Amino acid sequence: MAGRAAPTARRTRLGAELRKLRERAGMTTTQAADLLGTSAGQLSNIEVARFGVSAERVRVAAHTYSCTDQALIEALATMTGDRKRGWWEEYREILPPKLLDLAEIEHHGTGLQAAHSIHIPGLLQTIDHAREIYRQAVPEMSPPEIEHRVSYRVKRQAVLYRDDAVPYRALIHEAALRMRFGGPDVARAQLLHLLKLSEQAHVTIRVIPFEVTYYPGSGQSVYYVQGSVPALDTAQLDQSHGPVFIDSEAQLTQYRLLLERLDAAALSSAKSRDLVRKIAQEL
Template sequence: MAGRAASTARRARLGAELRKLRERAGMTTTQAAGLLGTSSGQLSNIEVARFGVSADRVRVAAHAYSCTDQALIDALVAMTGDRKRGWWEEYREILPPKLLDLAEIEHHGTALHAAYSMHIPGLLQTVDHAREIYRQAVPELSPPEIEHRVSYRVKRQEVLYRTHPAPYRAVLHEAALRMTFGGPDVVRGQLQHLLRMSELPHATIRVIPFAATRYPGSGQSVYYVRGPVPALDTAQLDQLHGPVFIDAEAQLAQYRLLLERLDDTALNVERSRELIHKVVQCR
């Protein structure tokens, strides 16, 4: 068994998935521990991410739990091997842990899909736009806290510029384009940045116009990170107290359907770019 180490989003998800497999097999921790040659306490510590777990132990557990989904097993095994510290660890004592979890989940995502109604997604924000957003945070952030969060947001954006970036899709409502955070200069710079980002080969930015006759989800914003298999996807929602992560299969299916319907509602890429250009010209 791997030793105790700081819990991470990836380790927490691995433990949670092993717990799901055990529960689907109808086993208690005591029953499962007997099959795995460990104690119920140690198994519980793995499932709540206090302890790491080896690749071999994951394979043994999958067999004991009668899991036949080889793609899922392989993905879980792969999650045991990456123990390098990510860049987000620099912020471990500075920012809320949930923000670090978001960066880690995003870093390992195989595809990224954002749908926002009133805001520009974090990965597409300029420094000036991000700073203005954080200045309006509730509760109020101190100037150093604002700068730490802006720095963190910029570091997150590197996921779009790495050697093999994951495909990125964003669906924005026209309302997000017309918000005036920071004043005309900031808004103009943000919209021009959106146009530049839309030219990246792996990025797709589309807009739902005010003229659309429907808006699935009634304005629900969601950031969806795909994993190596659908069972390891994550949906992230913004709340006043911080990010909320969803990994229950039934809920993930609902958010996938929502994103599909938003895609169907949005303008195509070229018409979306035309609309963004039009809004820029109004600034």
């Protein structure tokens, strides 16, 4: 098998999940390799995504590790078949690899949910709003880098418009709606864009108003991408140095609970639209 210098996010996640199954079975790489009829080195290369693996080998490995979750096994087997690289590859030498991984994970997600307290979620941003956000980045970005980031963000937004678009749910604090990035005209256009997007059947936008007396969590942005089975979900956190991906079972459970509590604090979709419209009229 030939290795790749830049494995896809799906291959990386597949290798990580196979490693989790092996470790839960209490096996070392040497023990597992003996049972699977391969070498410890080759098994390690699969787990760190240097080598690919066939769907049948995934099934054999899962059963060897005593995994009884058939839905998970089949989901992992499906992850071996997609060798096609997506649009994000054109940015391979231009943007940080983690951003490309985000686009790939998002592309294959079965449901998307974002929670933001200061910024409008990236998939919902207008071009002018996004450009202003990048202009304010620290460290400062060059004009070409800003434009690369903006075009990348716009192409990510295609997941909301494709024929097989998955459900998208955004929980946005009122503070984010009142931020005037780019000035009143840009801010107003951004709010009207939110109203337009909220009319799509698969898009739900709900606002957490200032009047709510609690706000669960630390206030950081959370982006939750549902996999084909819950064990393959991914939580993504925004950090100043770039996106951080979380896929451990305990942490995913924690972020699901956080999103549920934020959801409970938010206005209904209709009342959220009324508040967005009111703020836009005030600009």
